[in-house]
Amino acid sequence: MTDHTQKHIDSPEVAAWWAERRRYLEQIRKTPELRQQFRKEVALYLLRRALWCYGFFPVVIAFWLPFVLSSFNPVVMANSLIPMLQEFVASNPEQQATTLSTLTIAWLSIGSFFLVFDFVLTPFRSPYEYEADVYMKAWEQVNHDPLPDKV
Template sequence: MTTPAPESRAIDAPEVAAYWAERRRYLERIRKVPEIRQRFWREVAVYLLRRLLWSFGFFPVFIAFWVPFVLASFNPVVMASDLIPLLQEFVNSNPEVQATTISTLVIAWASIGFFFLVFDFVLTPFRSPYQYEADVYMRSWEQLNHDQLPDKV
């Protein structure tokens, strides 16, 4: 047998709806402000550039140097002595083998980059300046309407 909901629960729904309605109205208003729109596009560009540089610049390069360094037991002399014959073999090979090796390295670099890019987008989602502005506004709106709002808004 279920117990009836307390009366305060029945009153909370309109107040919560008022909170989200006010947030929606505020977001509609600030979307028309050119400075915030410009800041939004600048932050989108910086976010995408940062994600791309991090995923295609740092991780593939880090893995390309870290894995051989670990396999060489953190000894750069062993790593160099293992890599020098491979580099000499690459330089002395015919152009077709060199092209195949380079394309394999590019495919490996791109696959590592795309792998980390997907997880980077998931782990660090974009935070819109519109949402930030709305959060700040709604905190002040909550303080002004504190006595009218439920406890968990």
């Protein structure tokens, strides 16, 4: 059996670490450049997630899946799709509207399904948290790893 050594962390030390982190986060939240960067990061994150979930996944399901089911043969796929398209064009406007609304609801429901899981799997990483992580690593080195006198 191997001997596992565990580093004992004192409770006051952990409390001091969290207190310093909270203090630093409060301080940097007042910085206009970081506030602007935060807004930009949130907007890019939401745009990226929306494009990914409402653009990529419904397209894959709507086009790649039938392509796979037709054994990667575009002629077979076209032969099955052309009669459906002709039937759609020949139908009355109410049936066309119903078909389009059904496709829109399907598109949005698939995108929303993937969006929920995408938010869970790829959470937003705040620039404030990143800055605090960098600061706290430096703080740990200064407060807990003093350099030898003869360096």
